[in-house]
Amino acid sequence: MTGTTATDVMARCDELDRHSAHPRYLERVYLSKEHAAANLLAERWMTEAGMRTWQDAAGNQYGRLEGREPGLPALLLGSHLDTVPDAGSYDGMLGVVIAIATAARLRDKVAKFPFALEVVGFSDEEGTRFGTALLGSRAAAGTWEEDWWDLRDRDGVTLYKAFQNFGLDPRRVADAKRTPHELVGYLEAHIEQGPFLEAAGKPLGYVTTIAGARRFMLSVVGEARHAGGTPYPRRKDALVGASEAIVAIETLAKVTDCIATVGRLEVQPGAINVIPGRVDFSLDLRAETDAERDAMWDEIRIEIQTICARRRLQFYVNEAHSATAMPCAPRLQDAVIAGIESTGDQHPMGMWSRAGHDGMAIGKACDIAMLFIRCLDGISHHPDESVTAADVGTALDAFESTVLSFAAAYV
């Protein structure tokens, strides 16, 4: 295995699948032992591609090929190695594996580049474990926030403690920061996670902007009482209130171009014969522009407040994550377009990314651009996630050409 063909890339995605917290489905979260195992695997492949490797202070896995002289700023290729629960095999991982394959293909040419070539497997993009997304890439961008240390996972383990358990020193997280003069740009290949390329009959597309996202943890608090003994006029049922809110969120978002999703919900005390006293639920909001997204949130917030007032429930809002929309840089985007054109598509298709990506974070430290790869039926965050080896082959060629195109234009 040279690690440079579509077949190799598909096999490596399968190999990463084996490092899951669950025997029956794929889940690999930040600072878990599966995270460590995935990093080791990526490190081995990076080494085989001739790269010098290291794991940074936030658990991101790097490899580096020097350019025409040592210590030049680097073009960074990559994606993330963590997953959602019950994940597919390609969201994130495919981009890391393609980046490594691209480095392997370009190994000899990089030695003449006016920049170094680095590959990164970011450690946390999804935010599965701590609710806050992009922890890995935000550490790399130097936008880490001190108050994250108290974030807790479902078992009550703080992020601080999770760092220590993983063998990282929380006090050194700033060492993960990449400064703008170290990086000439960031390029990521990723499955589209949407239906547009498939509908257009194209294997590849380029990203114009990554949507701005906001994530909230919302709480509705009523009163836990005996399910039998409490007549309706005395009930303050937090779950019926939250349910009304969830239906309202869909109704409001559906008539706009925004996307609003409640993906997590927990009921307390959670017994069959007790009226729910408290419900905590997440809200994920996306739109092409920050203004549309923020207007949507204002509408949703007011509607939930109205529901809760009518039901004598309390309503609490915690904003867990906010990211402004991130436009791709023309110079890098042009290189991606040239890469796609090199595969025979003379009219590359551009689109805004509804999904969030590491580029939103690392884009604070350097220019970014993205290559999208067609996936089956837009399915993602699901084990049925699927790409064809043929499309991966085309993506490998396009991504290699993108880097060459960027290098040729680099001054």
Next chain:
Amino acid sequence: MTGTTATDVMARCDELDRHSAHPRYLERVYLSKEHAAANLLAERWMTEAGMRTWQDAAGNQYGRLEGREPGLPALLLGSHLDTVPDAGSYDGMLGVVIAIATAARLRDKVAKFPFALEVVGFSDEEGTRFGTALLGSRAAAGTWEEDWWDLRDRDGVTLYKAFQNFGLDPRRVADAKRTPHELVGYLEAHIEQGPFLEAAGKPLGYVTTIAGARRFMLSVVGEARHAGGTPYPRRKDALVGASEAIVAIETLAKVTDCIATVGRLEVQPGAINVIPGRVDFSLDLRAETDAERDAMWDEIRIEIQTICARRRLQFYVNEAHSATAMPCAPRLQDAVIAGIESTGDQHPMGMWSRAGHDGMAIGKACDIAMLFIRCLDGISHHPDESVTAADVGTALDAFESTVLSFAAAYV
């Protein structure tokens, strides 16, 4: 402490509180180490009351005082020792402690009774751990069902395995069965868990019928997909569907005399950025008559089917528990009325119990009746559950008189 005063009873309820699975709130479930500890405590108090004690093959804790000759059938007094999550101190436990105190008060008189006196602390009434209620009293009634063995708790432990872990032999559960000729009746004291006695200004009341209850686990299944990449027309969001169902359940039940509660809900995969693919939720249905309750379920089922069909979701129903309404036996009910009258209330108040009780199960093996005790604001299944020592004192006198009245009329 003689164990016979209201002060003693209150102190014993406090003592039972200490045996909780959680440091910050009360939860004591079937076949847990806290269950074993509560049984030990009850056994000690039973022994102090002069009773012979044993734990049966389903983890129920018994004590017995012989009547005028050994081996006579017994009048059984009792309630349950298990709790809901984040429970109050009186639901169940107060009835067990009052039963023990009543036995202690009657210790010498029982030796002349034409029946024995037994006290039971049932091991599972709430169904918190396995979703199926009344496991303890159904074992005692001989209505145990073989297919319960595969029920699993949240950690995946089967009921069968939980029996073994507790030191019980699942193959011997039939030994817990009480035959009709062993029991002359069952009497239970319990907090009302509703607001009616308080509103009437009465400390005590008698129960006419225990409402029939049905419990379901309902599942709505859609498709887990990426929250960003999936436009609304392609979504099959199980949580929005379930939310619409939960709002509809309230709307339908509110206009009848039925009570319908969704107390538990779980979302899969449960990630902030993934559209929920599956939601499992409970439904607890109660009404004064089985016919009203069953008609309500038909309406609810049809409404959820309609919602799911419109949303292209699948809908699955599992009935976890069903109990027909259980009327109290006139002879025992008259004894309870006489007991209440002996405390100075010349017009005892009767009511149907909206809550389920062990009497629903043990009523299959013998006649039953119940004494209700006023509680603060109808609050139950909540740490704010509250009864006054004065009301408990009145209840002790009434319960003692009830047993004496029953003995006097017994032929």
